[in-house]
Amino acid sequence: MSKIESGYIKKELPKKIGNIGLIILVAGIILSLIAYLTDPARAAFSYLTTFIFLISIGLGSLFLVALEYAAGAVWSVPFRRISEFYASSVPYFILLIIPLFFSMHNLFTWMNPEVVAQDKILQGRMVYLNVPFFVVRDSAIFLIWWLFYALLINNSRKQDESSDQSLTGKNIKLSMAFIPIFAFSISIISFDWMMSMTPKWFSTIFGVYLFAGSTWVALAVLTLSSVLLTENGYLSPKVKRDHYYSLGTLLFAFTVFWAYIAFAQYMLQWYGDLPEEIIYFIHRWTGGWKYVSLILVIVHFIVPFLILLPRSSKTNPKILIFVSIWIIAAQYLDSYWLVMPDMVNNGLTYSFSWMDFAFPLAAVGLIIVLFNSKVKKHNLIPVGDPKLKRSLDFHL
Amino acid sequence: MPDKKLFGIAALFDSPDSIIKAAKKIKEAGYKNYDINTPYPIHGMDDVVAAKPSRLGYVTLFIGFSAAAFILSFMWWTLAINYPLIVGGKPFFPLPAFIPITFEFTVLLGVLSTVFGMFAIVFNLPFNSHPLLDTEYMRNVTSDKYGAVIEADDPQFDEIKVKAYLKSLGGNSIELIFQLEDVKQKVFEPKFLVFLTVVAILSAAATYISIDKLMYIPPFDFMQNQKKGSAQAESSFFTDKREMRKPAEGSVARGFIPYEFTGITDTNQFYGNPLLPSKKVLELGQSKFLAFCSPCHGDYADGSSRLRALFPPGPTLHSERVIGFTDGKIYNIITNGQNIMPSYASQITREERWSIIIYIRVLQRAQNPKTSDFTTINEINKESGNVQN
Numbered sequence: 001m002s003k004i005e006s007g008y009i010k011k012e013l014p015k016k017i018g019n020i021g022l023i024i025l026v027a028g029i030i031l032s033l034i035a036y037l038t039d040p041a042r043a044a045f046s047y048l049t050t051f052i053f054l055i056s057i058g059l060g061s062l063f064l065v066a067l068e069y070a071a072g073a074v075w076s077v078p079f080r081r082i083s084e085f086y087a088s089s090v091p092y093f094i095l096l097i098i099p100l101f102f103s104m105h106n107l108f109t110w111m112n113p114e115v116v117a118q119d120k121i122l123q124g125r126m127v128y129l130n131v132p133f134f135v136v137r138d139s140a141i142f143l144i145w146w147l148f149y150a151l152l153i154n155n156s157r158k159q160d161e162s163s164d165q166s167l168t169g170k171n172i173k174l175s176m177a178f179i180p181i182f183a184f185s186i187s188i189i190s191f192d193w194m195m196s197m198t199p200k201w202f203s204t205i206f207g208v209y210l211f212a213g214s215t216w217v218a219l220a221v222l223t224l225s226s227v228l229l230t231e232n233g234y235l236s237p238k239v240k241r242d243h244y245y246s247l248g249t250l251l252f253a254f255t256v257f258w259a260y261i262a263f264a265q266y267m268l269q270w271y272g273d274l275p276e277e278i279i280y281f282i283h284r285w286t287g288g289w290k291y292v293s294l295i296l297v298i299v300h301f302i303v304p305f306l307i308l309l310p311r312s313s314k315t316n317p318k319i320l321i322f323v324s325i326w327i328i329a330a331q332y333l334d335s336y337w338l339v340m341p342d343m344v345n346n347g348l349t350y351s352f353s354w355m356d357f358a359f360p361l362a363a364v365g366l367i368i369v370l371f372n373s374k375v376k377k378h379n380l381i382p383v384g385d386p387k388l389k390r391s392l393d394f395h396l
Numbered sequence: 397m398p399d400k401k402l403f404g405i406a407a408l409f410d411s412p413d414s415i416i417k418a419a420k421k422i423k424e425a426g427y428k429n430y431d432i433n434t435p436y437p438i439h440g441m442d443d444v445v446a447a448k449p450s451r452l453g454y455v456t457l458f459i460g461f462s463a464a465a466f467i468l469s470f471m472w473w474t475l476a477i478n479y480p481l482i483v484g485g486k487p488f489f490p491l492p493a494f495i496p497i498t499f500e501f502t503v504l505l506g507v508l509s510t511v512f513g514m515f516a517i518v519f520n521l522p523f524n525s526h527p528l529l530d531t532e533y534m535r536n537v538t539s540d541k542y543g544a545v546i547e548a549d550d551p552q553f554d555e556i557k558v559k560a561y562l563k564s565l566g567g568n569s570i571e572l573i574f575q576l577e578d579v580k581q582k583v584f585e586p587k588f589l590v591f592l593t594v595v596a597i598l599s600a601a602a603t604y605i606s607i608d609k610l611m612y613i614p615p616f617d618f619m620q621n622q623k624k625g626s627a628q629a630e631s632s633f634f635t636d637k638r639e640m641r642k643p644a645e646g647s648v649a650r651g652f653i654p655y656e657f658t659g660i661t662d663t664n665q666f667y668g669n670p671l672l673p674s675k676k677v678l679e680l681g682q683s684k685f686l687a688f689c690s691p692c693h694g695d696y697a698d699g700s701s702r703l704r705a706l707f708p709p710g711p712t713l714h715s716e717r718v719i720g721f722t723d724g725k726i727y728n729i730i731t732n733g734q735n736i737m738p739s740y741a742s743q744i745t746r747e748e749r750w751s752i753i754i755y756i757r758v759l760q761r762a763q764n765p766k767t768s769d770f771t772t773i774n775e776i777n778k779e780s781g782n783v784q785n
Contacts, residue, residue: 263492263495266492267492267493267495267496270492271484271486271492271493273485309457310453311449311453395439
């Protein structure tokens with residue numbers, strides 16, 4: 001299929017976007033550095049929140065790319081590049097994690113030998129929760145993600161020039177290998193960085209919880225950019241309401257899926273009421289956190305659920321843009337809710353801080369700058385993909 | 397058939413392309429009440445006929461929310477108001493525990509209402525048929541043809557023009573389709589419905605009055621107010637005001653024989669075995685031994701427990717110590733238990749206990765036979781002609 005048939009003309013994004021992204025990124029980095037210098041303990045928590053949020057977007061997008069190949073999805077082909085661009089933060093994870101490795105003693109009580117010495121249960125867990133193993137396994141996971149990102153994206157880009165169908169076949173095999181690795185590794189990341197903050201707490205569904213949220217937010221950034229780019233003529237004019245409807249339906253499905261997983265985790269532990277389990281929710285139900293928890297239910301589930309319920313809102317570009325931005329904010333709130341109440345475990349008291357805006361600022365800047373630079377270099381639509389024609393003719 | 401009303405005129409087309417073209421032209425010609433029937437969904441047809449989205453979803457939404465509200469308030473009323481009950485140390489109204497039920501009930505009623513709503517719309521209830529059913533046209537479009545119908549209630553409808561128009565579009569097998577004869581279903585006649593409602597209300601009222609009201613009104617209250625004392629009620633007759641009487645001092649239940657050796661260790665004080673070995677006694681002893689003793693002591697009383705690793709194994713009964721026990725001592729152990737062995741008094745009757753003891757003695761003897769036992773066995777075998785050695 002030639003470029004003319006798909007109606008896609010390569011254009012650069014307005015220069016404004018790149019400049020704004022750069023300003024946000026620089027401002028975010030400066031503020032973050034100041035935050036780290038003034039109060040490293042508090043900044044570590046802010047940084048972790050943002051890092052989890054960034055993983056959600058980057059890794060979730062990489063998962064969406066793999067999912068499209070593995071499922072043989074047709075309708076989503078024109079949007080695959082957008083997910084690929086968002087996944088371009090994956091190679092930077094290994095760099096971004098380094099400051100966290102150095103502030104682990106601020107985050108985790110099990111790093112404190114005095115606490116461990118008094119606690120038999122923690123001593124038993126030291127087989128898994130020890131610094132060398134922790135650093136090695138997490139670095140290995142980030143490298144594996146990077147490897148899969150590089151292989152998948154490289155094949156996809158080569159196809160733009162060669163239109164070689166066998167590249168799709170290769171990527172299907174890679175995706176089939178990536179998805180189980182993804183499921184396993186995202187669980188380990190969630191266990192290591194969030195669950196071990198309450199060292200005696202455990203929830204086997206926790207990895208699925210992070211997976212649900214990250215796929216959700218990856219779909220939201222995908223929907224936001226797809227709709228904005230299509231409406232402003234950057235994508236193929238053949239992208240239709242039916243494509244929007246499919247994006248909206250997936251957003252709706254993952255809204256419900258997150259609620260299902262979150263409630264399944266909450267209800268079982270609430271019912272069991274065992275001291276080592278319920279402590280997690282007691283930390284999130286004392287003081288002001290009670291209201292945050294309730295707001296999270298409304299913001300993360302009820303509002304997007306009701307907005308996306310009617311058929312008409314799934315095809316309405318304005319509503320889709322609004323709900324996508326809403327979801328991105330809701331997912332940040334979720335990361336915040338997962339990380340911040342655990343400050344209590346380290347003998348710190350939580351108080352709101354300006355730092356909670358500094359780090360996300362840098363993250364948003366990073367995403368915009370990366371996205372902009374990728375748009376400059378590469379096509380926004382995989383023009384060599386053998387499924388492209390079928391996907392542009394997609395009908396519900 | 398002059399008195400039959402016309403429902404519409406149908407035409408058949410041979411390919412999906414021709415039906416899409418025909419549908420476009422029918423729409424362009426300004427017809428409003430027409431329908432297209434195809435054996436399978438054809439891509440692009442929705443855009444051509446611009447079918448309005450179904451309103452069935454609103455039925456589902458309304459019923460779904462009503463169901464959620466109903467079941468939540470129902471659980472709240474039953475468990476927090478009418479009969480407050482604490483379950484699992486939770487509050488009277490444990491919302492998280494109710495959410496799965498609310499969810500299930502919402503989905504159930506939502507789905508059911510969708511299905512019945514669809515029936516209602518498709519069949520145009522109270523009718524249970526449609527003019528298009530049972531026609532040659534329907535036979536074709538459900539197999540390998542594509543059809544269009546222009547309905548008679550369309551403002552532009554004119555029988556001759558429509559026939560010619562459909563032919564000009566390339567349609568063949570033009571068929572006139574008539575309205576169904578106005579056969580109303582008997583079930584939905586107003587008289588019958590009123591009758592049904594009255595019967596339902598009357599029988600419900602009769603049941604309610606007879607069970608909930610009449611039974612407390614004389615002379616029908618004879619079952620409720622009997623001249624008897626109830627167990628927990630206050631008595632006006634007895635001085636201690638107890639309706640339920642205590643048994644007389646020192647009275648013993650019929651058939652109950654007290655066991656007076658509880659806590660006594662002196663073996664000589666125990667009874668001897670009142671039973672003599674016989675086939676019947678041994679069979680009884682064997683069946684009870686296998687049921688109650690063998691799980692821990694093993695089928696041959698050698699201490700090979702079936703409950704390996706689940707429960708401490710019982711000791712062997714072939715040790716010299718146990719062989720040395722008197723029958724009364726073993727009886728005492730079964731009756732009162734020993735170490736972690738519990739009392740079996742409530743499960744095994746006296747006769748069965750003595751039978752088990754005889755069976756145990758047989759097992760012990762089989763493990764430690766005397767020379768005379770072999771001669772006895774040989775004699776028995778000779779008699780039955782079953783010679784070994």
